[in-house]
Amino acid sequence: NAGVTQTPKFQVLKTGQSMTLQCAQDMNHEYMSWYRQDPGMGLRLIHYSVGAGITDQGEVPNGYNVSRSTTEDFPLRLLSAAPSQTSVYFCASSPGQNYGYTFGSGTRLTVV
Amino acid sequence: GNSVTQMEGPVTLSEEAFLTINCTYTATGYPSLFWYVQYPGEGLQLLLKATKADDKGSNKGFEATYRKETTSFHLEKGSVQVSDSAVYFCALSLPTAYNNNDMRFGAGTRLTVKP
Numbered sequence: 001n002a003g004v005t006q007t008p009k010f011q012v013l014k015t016g017q018s019m020t021l022q023c024a025q026d027m028n029h030e031y032m033s034w035y036r037q038d039p040g041m042g043l044r045l046i047h048y049s050v051g052a053g054i055t056d057q058g059e060v061p062n063g064y065n066v067s068r069s070t071t072e073d074f075p076l077r078l079l080s081a082a083p084s085q086t087s088v089y090f091c092a093s094s095p096g097q098n099y100g101y102t103f104g105s106g107t108r109l110t111v112v
Numbered sequence: 113g114n115s116v117t118q119m120e121g122p123v124t125l126s127e128e129a130f131l132t133i134n135c136t137y138t139a140t141g142y143p144s145l146f147w148y149v150q151y152p153g154e155g156l157q158l159l160l161k162a163t164k165a166d167d168k169g170s171n172k173g174f175e176a177t178y179r180k181e182t183t184s185f186h187l188e189k190g191s192v193q194v195s196d197s198a199v200y201f202c203a204l205s206l207p208t209a210y211n212n213n214d215m216r217f218g219a220g221t222r223l224t225v226k227p
Contacts, residue, residue, distance in 0.1 A: 004155075031213045042201065042219040043156075048211060056210055090155055097205045097213045098144050098163045103155035 002026050006091050006104035013081040013111045021076040021107050023091030031094040032074040033058070033101065034066065036087040043090065049074055081111045114139045118202045118218035125192055125225050133187040133221050135202035143204035145178050145185040150199045192225045
């Protein structure tokens with residue numbers, strides 16, 4: 001089925017470890033974004049991309065890196081995990097402003 | 113800046129009750145407005161949208177009207193079901209200097225429907 005695929009679904013990291021959250025979409029969408037969801041805070045934008053080769057920071061970019069080498073893939077890298085990065089991470093894609101975003105099923109990350 | 117404010121939850125209703133979840137927005141320009149729904153353990157799903165003033169979005173019995181004069185986009189449903197229990201997010205999308213599709217979300221409202 002077409003959509004946004006995120007892996008892994010669950011992950012436990014130790015403080016200081018690094019990892020990459022994978023995100024792929026097969027809808028040829030230009031726009032892709034990474035959000036984190038924390039209780040009572042809604043969704044906060046970490047990084048976004050408006051097309052292959054173009055990325056920029058959102059509201060809470062510190063501690064995260066992204067790249068967009070292809071239209072399909074938009075991985076999120078945690079450089080040195082901290083307990084404050086314990087959260088649920090969502091990747092989303094969109095063809096344009098009037099269409100809304102299609103979300104992946106999320107990655108639940110715990111940093112101990 | 114651009115932002116969305118929605119009513120705090122949780123909201124608890126009996127089956128077949130009328131639902132309203134309030135949402136107001138602040139934006140410099142003319143945003144597109146959205147409601148998303150999140151079921152437990154899942155990602156957000158687009159429920160409905162409206163892209164210009166006075167448009168009404170509708171889906172699965174839910175409705176919301178884009179009111180420019182009151183900067184609001186309240187979600188309504190005439191008769192809720194237990195299966196409507198979820199978290200509902202209001203959101204806006206507006207072009208910015210660097211992103212033509214900057215989506216901002218409200219904090220979410222948890223709805224529980226009891227049989």
